[in-house]
Amino acid sequence: MGVPVRIHVNGALHQHDVEPRVLLVEYLRDVCGLTGTHVGCESSLCGACTVLIDGQAVKSCTIFAVQAEGRAVTTIEGLAQEGRLHPVQEAFWERHALQCGYCTPGMIMTAVQLLKDHPQPTRAEIAHGLKGNLCRCTGYTHIIDAVEHAAGSRQGAA
Amino acid sequence: MSTTTGEKIGYVGRAMKRVEDPRLVKGIATYVDDLRLPGMLHAVFVRSPHAHARVKRIRTDAARAAGGVVGVFTGAEVNAQCGTIPCASSFPDLKSPKHTVLAGDRAYFVGHPVAVVVAATPYAAADAAELVDVDYEPLPVVTDPEKALEAGSPLTHPDLGTNAAFTWNLTGGDIDAAFAKADRVIRQRMYHQRLTPMPIEPRGCVASYQPGEGTLTLWTSTQIPHLIRTLLPGMIGIAENKLRVVAPEVGGGFGAKLNLYAEEALCSHLAMRLGAPVKWIEGRRENAAATIHGRDQVGDYEVAVSKDGRILGLRNRTIADLGSYLQLLTPAIPTLTGLVVTGAYKIPAVRMDVVGVYTNKMSTDAYRGAGRPEATYLIERLVDLVAAELGLDPVEVRRRNFPAPEEFPFNTATGLTFDSGNYEGALRKAQQLARWDELVARRTSRRRAGALFGIGVSTYVEICAMGPSKAMAAGGWEWGCVRIEISGKVTVITGVTPHGQGQETTFAQIVADRLGVPIEDIVVLHGDTSVAHYGRDTYGSRGTAVCGSAIVMCVDRILEKARRLAAALLDARPEQVEFADGAFAVKGSGGKRLGWTELAGEAYIAKNLPRGFEPGLEASAFFEPENFTFPFGTHICAVEVNRDTGDVTIVQYVAVDDCGNQINPLLVEGQVQGGIAHSIGQALFERTVYDEHGQLLTGEFMDYPMPRAEDIPDYVLGSTVTPSPVNPLGVKGVGEAGTIGATPAIANAVMDALRPLGVTHLDLPLAPEKLWRAIRQGHKE
Amino acid sequence: MSTAPFNYTRPKTLDEALALLTAHGGNAKLLAGGHSLIPAMKLRLAQPKMLLDITRLEALRRIEERDGRLVIGALATHAEIAANRTVASRCPLLAEVAASIGDLQVRNRGTIGGSIVHADPAADWPAAILALDAELEIAGRMRRRMEAAGDFFMDIFETSVEPDEILCEIRVPVPAGPGAYVKTAQKASGFALCGVAAVVDAKARRVRVAVTGVAAVPYRATGVEEALAGKPLTAETIAAAARHAAADITPLGDIHASAEYRAHLAEVNTTLALQRAAAR
Numbered sequence A: 001m002g003v004p005v006r007i008h009v010n011g012a013l014h015q016h017d018v019e020p021r022v023l024l025v026e027y028l029r030d031v032c033g034l035t036g037t038h039v040g041c042e043s044s045l046c047g048a049c050t051v052l053i054d055g056q057a058v059k060s061c062t063i064f065a066v067q068a069e070g071r072a073v074t075t076i077e078g079l080a081q082e083g084r085l086h087p088v089q090e091a092f093w094e095r096h097a098l099q100c101g102y103c104t105p106g107m108i109m110t111a112v113q114l115l116k117d118h119p120q121p122t123r124a125e126i127a128h129g130l131k132g133n134l135c136r137c138t139g140y141t142h143i144i145d146a147v148e149h150a151a152g153s154r155q156g157a158a
Numbered sequence B: 001m002s003t004t005t006g007e008k009i010g011y012v013g014r015a016m017k018r019v020e021d022p023r024l025v026k027g028i029a030t031y032v033d034d035l036r037l038p039g040m041l042h043a044v045f046v047r048s049p050h051a052h053a054r055v056k057r058i059r060t061d062a063a064r065a066a067g068g069v070v071g072v073f074t075g076a077e078v079n080a081q082c083g084t085i086p087c088a089s090s091f092p093d094l095k096s097p098k099h100t101v102l103a104g105d106r107a108y109f110v111g112h113p114v115a116v117v118v119a120a121t122p123y124a125a126a127d128a129a130e131l132v133d134v135d136y137e138p139l140p141v142v143t144d145p146e147k148a149l150e151a152g153s154p155l156t157h158p159d160l161g162t163n164a165a166f167t168w169n170l171t172g173g174d175i176d177a178a179f180a181k182a183d184r185v186i187r188q189r190m191y192h193q194r195l196t197p198m199p200i201e202p203r204g205c206v207a208s209y210q211p212g213e214g215t216l217t218l219w220t221s222t223q224i225p226h227l228i229r230t231l232l233p234g235m236i237g238i239a240e241n242k243l244r245v246v247a248p249e250v251g252g253g254f255g256a257k258l259n260l261y262a263e264e265a266l267c268s269h270l271a272m273r274l275g276a277p278v279k280w281i282e283g284r285r286e287n288a289a290a291t292i293h294g295r296d297q298v299g300d301y302e303v304a305v306s307k308d309g310r311i312l313g314l315r316n317r318t319i320a321d322l323g324s325y326l327q328l329l330t331p332a333i334p335t336l337t338g339l340v341v342t343g344a345y346k347i348p349a350v351r352m353d354v355v356g357v358y359t360n361k362m363s364t365d366a367y368r369g370a371g372r373p374e375a376t377y378l379i380e381r382l383v384d385l386v387a388a389e390l391g392l393d394p395v396e397v398r399r400r401n402f403p404a405p406e407e408f409p410f411n412t413a414t415g416l417t418f419d420s421g422n423y424e425g426a427l428r429k430a431q432q433l434a435r436w437d438e439l440v441a442r443r444t445s446r447r448r449a450g451a452l453f454g455i456g457v458s459t460y461v462e463i464c465a466m467g468p469s470k471a472m473a474a475g476g477w478e479w480g481c482v483r484i485e486i487s488g489k490v491t492v493i494t495g496v497t498p499h500g501q502g503q504e505t506t507f508a509q510i511v512a513d514r515l516g517v518p519i520e521d522i523v524v525l526h527g528d529t530s531v532a533h534y535g536r537d538t539y540g541s542r543g544t545a546v547c548g549s550a551i552v553m554c555v556d557r558i559l560e561k562a563r564r565l566a567a568a569l570l571d572a573r574p575e576q577v578e579f580a581d582g583a584f585a586v587k588g589s590g591g592k593r594l595g596w597t598e599l600a601g602e603a604y605i606a607k608n609l610p611r612g613f614e615p616g617l618e619a620s621a622f623f624e625p626e627n628f629t630f631p632f633g634t635h636i637c638a639v640e641v642n643r644d645t646g647d648v649t650i651v652q653y654v655a656v657d658d659c660g661n662q663i664n665p666l667l668v669e670g671q672v673q674g675g676i677a678h679s680i681g682q683a684l685f686e687r688t689v690y691d692e693h694g695q696l697l698t699g700e701f702m703d704y705p706m707p708r709a710e711d712i713p714d715y716v717l718g719s720t721v722t723p724s725p726v727n728p729l730g731v732k733g734v735g736e737a738g739t740i741g742a743t744p745a746i747a748n749a750v751m752d753a754l755r756p757l758g759v760t761h762l763d764l765p766l767a768p769e770k771l772w773r774a775i776r777q778g779h780k781e
Numbered sequence C: 001m002s003t004a005p006f007n008y009t010r011p012k013t014l015d016e017a018l019a020l021l022t023a024h025g026g027n028a029k030l031l032a033g034g035h036s037l038i039p040a041m042k043l044r045l046a047q048p049k050m051l052l053d054i055t056r057l058e059a060l061r062r063i064e065e066r067d068g069r070l071v072i073g074a075l076a077t078h079a080e081i082a083a084n085r086t087v088a089s090r091c092p093l094l095a096e097v098a099a100s101i102g103d104l105q106v107r108n109r110g111t112i113g114g115s116i117v118h119a120d121p122a123a124d125w126p127a128a129i130l131a132l133d134a135e136l137e138i139a140g141r142m143r144r145r146m147e148a149a150g151d152f153f154m155d156i157f158e159t160s161v162e163p164d165e166i167l168c169e170i171r172v173p174v175p176a177g178p179g180a181y182v183k184t185a186q187k188a189s190g191f192a193l194c195g196v197a198a199v200v201d202a203k204a205r206r207v208r209v210a211v212t213g214v215a216a217v218p219y220r221a222t223g224v225e226e227a228l229a230g231k232p233l234t235a236e237t238i239a240a241a242a243r244h245a246a247a248d249i250t251p252l253g254d255i256h257a258s259a260e261y262r263a264h265l266a267e268v269n270t271t272l273a274l275q276r277a278a279a280r
C-alpha cells in the first residue's frame, strides 16, 4: 500500500513509505513527529495547518504527502535558525499576538509568505493576507500589529 | 499589602510579554492531539444523522471484521458501565433525561453518538465506522422551543411527558407597583440567537490505564480537569484518588470545554476495558454538532419608565432553548441572565420568568459570557428603545439610571451586591476617546449626505470572579500553592486551568513582586490534577481574581514563615526583621541579608532550624471569595450601513473597560480585543441554524461564519481602574467583558443607523440580507 | 477525518494521463489543486479508487499569448494567474477574479482548470470565462476539441467534460475590453454568493455580463447585454439594464442568502461591475 516518498522537511531529507491517503499534515505530525502544525477543520478554512512548500504557504490538510514528493517543506519548527526566533515569531511574542497558541503556527507561516510578497504591507493588506487563517482568541488586532512589527524590524535589519 | 517591594517598579501593572509564548511560537507545545503513547488505539464515533429517531438495530459485524479494528461498541455494551452525563445545577422541579454516553434506543439530536469504533489507527477506525449499519426509524422532531410548549407538541423526550425542563423565576421589588405608576411601558420581543463557540482546537482526549497501580490518566482538552476529576469517577467506577486528569496545552475553550462530555467518559471506560490507551480527536463537524452551543433565548421584555427616563421596573418571560439534554451548566445559564438583567442601572423592581425547554438540538451551555451577554443585550437595547420612545438622548437615559460612585457597594433588585463602580466615569472617558461631539456631528453630516450612519452605546456591568461557594454548585473557592525550592527558584501551582489567558505570566508577575525575585526564577504549573491537587478551574473570568488571591495568601504565609526563620538565623525577633528586595535583614542594621536561596537551603537542609520549626518553605491556600466582582465599562460603536446591500461597516469603535487593577495591561487588551471579535461575529453574522427537521445547517466552517482579520476595525481602547474591594489584588476579571459589552453597542449602532427609516428593532445577527429587507421596507413606508 | 483508501499515480504526460483515465473507467479521478476534491474525499463524499496527479504536467500550466489569444493552462494556479504579467497587461479581469478566490493558501494550490471542471455554482472563474467568451480546449484519448464557454457549464457540478477527458487550456481573445469583477462573498466560505463579471467592448458598443453564485449554473445576463447594446454607458442606462441581471433564471436560496436577495445582489453587482468596467 505504501508509496515511497522523499520530502525535504526543514532542510532534512525524509524518506518513508506512506499510504497515498496520508495528508501532508498527518505525515508531518505522525511520521516526522513535527506536531507544531495543527488541524482545526476538515473544510480547509482555518489555516491552522499552514506550512510552506517551496516557500509558498499551503494548507497541509489539503494536500497528500505523496504530492509533496521532492519538495521542500518548512514547518513552524523549522523557522527559527540557530536557536534564534524568526522575526515573525519574535514579533508574535512581542505583540501578544497569541493566546491559546493553536492558530499561531499557521498564522506565522502565512505571515512569512505575506511578508515575502509584500515587505511593507499596510494593515489592510495584512488582514487580507491572513484571510485563510482563523483565530478565535485574539480578535486579530495584535496579530496584525505583530506582522506590521515584523515588517518594520526586517526593514530595520536590512 | 506589606509585601510589595516598596517604590521600585515591579512587574505588576507592566505590559509584559508572556512567558508561555516561546513554546507556542516555536510549535513545540503539547496539545492533546500531539500525545502518542505506545499501543495507543483510536476511537471514532458513529453519530446520528437524525434529529430524533428510534435506534432499531445496529449491525456492527462488518465493522468488527475490518482490518485493524479492536472493538465496536454500542449503547447496549457500554451504557450500563458508564453512568450519565452530570449536570451541576439543580432546580427543585428540574426534569432531566438520563443522558448516557451512547444513545440507547433513541437518538435525539443530530450528532448524538450511537456507537464507537476502536482501532489500531485513525484510518482503520474511520474506515470501519463507515461499515457500522444503524437502522433508524425517524420520530417527530421538536425544533421551535415556543411551539414545543404548546399542547400536542411532539416531545423531545416522551418519557418526561413535557418539553419544559424547568420554570424559574426571580422577583425583586414591587413589580406591579412599578408598572402601575409608570408613565410609559415599552415592550419588545427579542430573540438571542444560538451560537457555536468554535475554539480552533476541537475537543479530544487520550485515556490510559495502568493496571498495576489501578490508575487512570485522562489527558483532555478541557477547561476543567479538576471538575472532571470530581465528576468522572462516579460515572466509570474508579476512585477519585486513582484518577489523574491532565489538561495539556488547550487550544481555546470559550465555555465549550467547560464540560464533562460523553466521549471523555467513554474513552476512559474503554481504556480500562481494553487495557490500552484510547485516543479520540474531535473533527470540526463533530465539534459543531456535539460540543455545546450557546445563548438561544427568546423573550418578551417590558420596561416601566417615568417620563424623564427613569426605569422603574423590568419584567419578562424568557424561553431558553436548552437543546436535548443537560450538560454541566445548561439550566444555570438563563438564570445567570436573570441575575444581571438590570444591567448597570438602578432598577428597583424586576420580575423574570424563565422556562427551559428541550428541543432536538445540541445542548446549550456556557459560551463566552454565559448568560450575561443575553442580559446586557436586552437591557441595552431596551434603554435605547426607551430613549427613542421618550425622545431623550440614549446616553442621558443611561446616566439618569446609573448608581452614583458613592452608592457602592450597590444592591440590585436581583439580590446582588455590586462591589465597586464608577459607571459615569467610564462613560465619560469613552465619550472623550470617541470625540463624542465630533462623532455626533459626523452622523448629522453623513445622514444629510444620504448615508445610513448610526452610533451605538453600551454601558455594561457583568459578574465575574466566580464565586462565593454558597452560590456555586461545586464551590467557588480557588486553590494555589507557592513553593520556594531548595535552589531558591519558585514554583507556583494554580488550581485554575489557563488556556490562553496567560496566567503563567500574570501569576509570576504577582509572585515575583511580592517575593522580590526575578520573574525568570518562577514557574507556574497548572492543569494536572496530580500537580495542582485542587482547583475549580477556568471559567467565569475567575482565574486572576480568585486564584490570584489564593496565591497572594500563599506568599503571605511564606513571608511570615521566612521572617521567623530569618529572625532565628539572625538572632533577632521577627518584628525586628524587615523584608526588602527579596531578602530579610535586621531593621536598620545594615548587616547580613538573607535571601531566598539561603533561607530555602536552611529550611530544607534543616540543620539550624529553631526547635519546633517546621522544615520547608511552601504554602498552599484556598481563597474563598466573599462576593463576585462586577467589571463594567462603556463601548461606543459607529457604523455605516450600505443602503443597497445591507452591509455594515464599523467606522469607529471605542471601548473603555474597568476590570479593576490590571496585572498586565497587554494581556487585558488581548482579552478585550478577543472578546469584541466574538461580539462582532454575534452582532453581525454568527448564528447556528437548525432547519425544521432538526438538521444542523451550520455544521462546519463552510457555513458558520466567524470573524476573520478583515472584519476587525481599528479600536480605540481605554480603561478606568476601580479596584475591587473583595480580593487582595483589587482585580475584577476581563475574560468575557468584550463579549458582553460590545454586542449591544454594535447592535444599537446599526439600529440607530436605520432609525431614520422607522426601523426600531431587529434581532441578531444583523446580517446584510436582514438589513436590506428592513431598509427596503422602510423605504416603502 | 481521513479519506477512503485509494491508489495514486503521477502520469508523466498528458497522453499517459488520458490512457489511465480510460483504463480505470469511472474509478479514477484527476487530482489538480485538490482544493475541491480533497475536502470532498475527507467527508467521503468522493471515494475515487485511483487518483491521477496531473499537477506536474508543466505543459498544462503555461500562461502565454498565442494568435490573439491569451492561453492559460488548466493547471495554472489562481495565484499564478493573479501575479502573471501577461495576464495583467492583456486581460486584467482574469487577475482580478483570481485574486478574489479564497485566500492566499487556496490560491497557491487551486487551479483554474480544476475550478471550472468542478463547476461549483458558487465558483468565481465561471463568471470570467463566460464574460470573456473564452474557449476551452479539452483532450480525450481520441480527439481534442474546443468548447465555447457558453456550452461548457451544464448543471450544478456538471460540465461538458467527460470523465475520460482532460481540460487543457482556457483561451481568451485579447486584448479584451476593460472589465471588472464584483463579488459578494458568502461570509463563512468565501465563495461567491453573487459574482458578476462585466466586459465592455467599446468599439462594438456592447457589453458582456456573466453571473455566478446566483443560479445553479453560471449564466450570461443576456437581458442586461441586450438592454445596453448600442447604448452609451451612463449611470442611468446601466442601472436600467442591471434590472435584468437575474431575469430568466431561478435564483438559489439557502441560509446564507434567499433567492430574492441573490437576485438583488445580481442587480447591484452588475451595476457596480459595469460602472467600474466603463471607467477603466
Ligand SMILES: Cc1cc2nc3c(=O)[nH]c(=O)nc-3n(C[C@H](O)[C@H](O)[C@H](O)COP(=O)(O)OP(=O)(O)OC[C@H]3O[C@@H](n4cnc5c(N)ncnc54)[C@H](O)[C@@H]3O)c2cc1C
Residues within 6 Å of the ligand: A043, A044, A045, A062, C029, C030, C031, C032, C033, C034, C035, C036, C037, C038, C039, C074, C075, C100, C101, C102, C103, C106, C109, C110, C111, C112, C113, C114, C115, C116, C117, C118, C120, C122, C123, C124, C125, C161, C165, C166, C167, C168, C189, C190, C191, C192
Ligand atoms: C478554503 C477554500 C476556499 C475556496 N474559496 C473559493 C472561492 O472563493 N472561489 C472559488 O471559485 N473557489 C474557491 N475554492 C475552490 C478552489 O478554487 C479550488 O481550487 C477549485 O474549485 C478546484 O480546483 P483544484 O485545482 O483545486 O481542483 P481539484 O480539487 O483537484 O479538482 C476538482 C475536480 O476537477 C477535476 N479536474 C481537475 N483538473 C481537471 C482538468 N484539468 N481536467 C478535467 N478535470 C479536472 C478533478 O478530477 C475533480 O473532480 C475554495 C476552496 C477552498 C478549499
Ligand code: FES
Residues within 6 Å of the ligand: A038, A039, A040, A041, A042, A043, A044, A045, A046, A047, A048, A049, A050, A059, A060, A061, A062
Ligand atoms: S486544518 Fe483547517 S485549513 Fe487545514
Ligand code: FES
Residues within 6 Å of the ligand: A097, A098, A099, A100, A101, A102, A103, A104, A134, A135, A136, A137, A138, B200, B251, B252, B500
Ligand atoms: S490564539 Fe487561540 S486560536 Fe488564535
